[in-house]
Amino acid sequence: MKTFHCAIEVTKSFHALTLLPCLPRLSEIIFMKGREMNSPSCKARRRALAAAALGLAGLGVAHASDAWPSKPITIVSPYPAGGITDLLSRIVGEELAKALGQQVLVENRTGASGAIAHASVAKAPADGYTLIMGGSAPTAITPALNKGASYGPKDFEPIGYVAELPIVLNTHPSVPGTTASEFMAYVKANSGKLSCGHHGNGSSNQFACLTLARMTGTQIADIPYRGAPQVNTDLIAGRVQIYFGTLPTQLPLARDGKVKIIGITAPARAATGPDIPTLDEQGVTGLNFTSWNALYAPAGTPRPVIQRLSTELLKLLAKPEVRKRIEDTGSITRPGTPEALGRLTMAEFDNYRRMAAESGIKME
Numbered sequence: 001m002k003t004f005h006c007a008i009e010v011t012k013s014f015h016a017l018t019l020l021p022c023l024p025r026l027s028e029i030i031f032m033k034g035r036e037m038n039s040p041s042c043k044a045r046r047r048a049l050a051a052a053a054l055g056l057a058g059l060g061v062a063h064a065s066d067a068w069p070s071k072p073i074t075i076v077s078p079y080p081a082g083g084i085t086d087l088l089s090r091i092v093g094e095e096l097a098k099a100l101g102q103q104v105l106v107e108n109r110t111g112a113s114g115a116i117a118h119a120s121v122a123k124a125p126a127d128g129y130t131l132i133m134g135g136s137a138p139t140a141i142t143p144a145l146n147k148g149a150s151y152g153p154k155d156f157e158p159i160g161y162v163a164e165l166p167i168v169l170n171t172h173p174s175v176p177g178t179t180a181s182e183f184m185a186y187v188k189a190n191s192g193k194l195s196c197g198h199h200g201n202g203s204s205n206q207f208a209c210l211t212l213a214r215m216t217g218t219q220i221a222d223i224p225y226r227g228a229p230q231v232n233t234d235l236i237a238g239r240v241q242i243y244f245g246t247l248p249t250q251l252p253l254a255r256d257g258k259v260k261i262i263g264i265t266a267p268a269r270a271a272t273g274p275d276i277p278t279l280d281e282q283g284v285t286g287l288n289f290t291s292w293n294a295l296y297a298p299a300g301t302p303r304p305v306i307q308r309l310s311t312e313l314l315k316l317l318a319k320p321e322v323r324k325r326i327e328d329t330g331s332i333t334r335p336g337t338p339e340a341l342g343r344l345t346m347a348e349f350d351n352y353r354r355m356a357a358e359s360g361i362k363m364e
Helices: 016-026 040-067 084-100 112-122 136-145 180-189 204-216 228-237 247-255 303-318 320-327 338-359
Strands: 073-077 104-108 130-135 156-171 194-198 220-224 242-246 260-264 290-298
Touching (some): 073 112, 084 104, 084 320, 136 204, 136 290, 204 220, 204 338, 242 247, 290 303
Parallel strands (some): 073 104
Antiparallel strands (some): 130 290, 156 242, 156 260
């Protein structure tokens, strides 16, 4: 009977990527005579062979991460062009392109309160070339409130916090009164006659509309739209009377007399709108909502890529001219680490899931 011996050939110099196609051959089992197959020397050689294969594979991944980015990057905006998320995506994209030496494109994938974009990016290759400008509503709140959502916070790698956007309660100018108490009295007296615009089923502002109806014991029609520009078109025209929108988007419209701001849905006044009182200080509690935007990648994106993106994001948010561009939109810059963003995202998810259970509000 012929005897086949173990053989391992080690080259002293190699290129990790060029050796990757050869890795399957390294793991082939070499047939041997039964006794030699189980000999200590051959067992040791097989262990060495397996370790070498794993080591070379790791080197190939590391090399691929080092080469990133080698082609254009896409930042997906879950909302339409012209909205605050779109503007932030473009500001960040322009600055990242300068820092990375690669083109950064912004693609608007709208609908379903940001769920369409998030479901798409969650399934995208985890290679650092597809990112999403997510945030409190689409990334954390929608999957917490809507059981039909096909994704959750764990489907994304946090990169960094970008900006905070205070939420304000708006009405059409024809709605009487200027204070929160006057507004609440009007809502109670007009059950079934008012409508509240929002960004789609499972969105945070739909939750706000439903919470308002529950607090007042009234019926308010909640009307879904693709995003803020579409809601505001109908709010200005009077086709909807109520909207919980971001301060950066609503403040210019209020200054022009096109909408009326009743108050901020946060515990404290916003630096970008210091003259606007909170609903809490006006005696209306239970309508506390905030919004923020942040950059994410699909889960499994290589850690070196996430760290590089995080580093560049922190650098660009530290630039005075970039901070001014963001703050000119009415947003507040909030730089932070991937770890801090991950904790914030999960906290928001858990908080809204708890509030939905306690209130009995369901969104399918």
